[in-house]
Amino acid sequence: MEILVVIPCYNEEKNIVWVIRGIKTHAPETDILVVDDASIDKTAIVARNEGVKVLKLPFNLGPGGALQTGFKYAISKNYEFVVRIDGDGQHDPRYIKDLLLPVMKGEVDMTIGSRFLGGARYKIPVIRRIGMSIFAWITSKILKQKVTDTTSGFRAFNKKTTYFFVNSYYPSDYPDADVLINLHLAGFRLKEIPVTMYGGNKTIHRGIMPLYYIFKMCLSILATLLRRI
DSSP: OOEEEEEEESOOOTTTTHHHHHHHHHOTTTTTEEEOOSSSSSSHHHHHHHOOOEEEEOOOOOOOHHHHHHHHHHHTOOSSEEEEEOOOOHHHHHHHHHHEEEEESSSSSSEEEESSSOOOOOOOHHHHHHHHHHHHHHHHHHHHHHSSOOTTTEEEEEEEEEEHHHHTSOOOOSHHHHHHHHHHTTTTTTEEOOOOOOOOGGGGGGTTTTHHHHHHHHHHHHHHHHHHH
């Protein structure tokens, strides 16, 4: 196997089975790794019962930290390509091959599944939509190419990108616009692919978390740009 699908998740015992089975149906040629970010439910047990590899972290690292654990595993096992898909069911596994194709053909180093390309409609709370629009605009200006969905976690990577992500600058919480900018400044090629997404079960989008995300991402983008000066 040269392709690894990494599923970073936290408390997803109700959704992880359907995610795993969807991947097996639509991308049966891939290996699957579930990185359980110190869940307090039965996520790890349920995933193991589906016959996939599970790494259970001893304490919660955040989605970025869990994903980086998956990157390190992929490097240790010498996988050529990695796909990241969420464990809450918002990403449709039928698009895995669409994300992989440009990367496997060597056209780009990373693809991003965009919910805003094509005709699909996706309902987003006002504050979150404002933040997403701001960071999409900033990222598009810096990359000098249109980017519509900087917060999408549905992505595919080649080995070179995977190696690049195993560094101290990779964020432990939200690897979004700042990571795309960092990749561009390092010379990597990116491309968005139209996908369909569903609501998911994102607790990070509730309460004051969207405001925290906007503030944190602004600081992270600024730090990314300052490191390149």
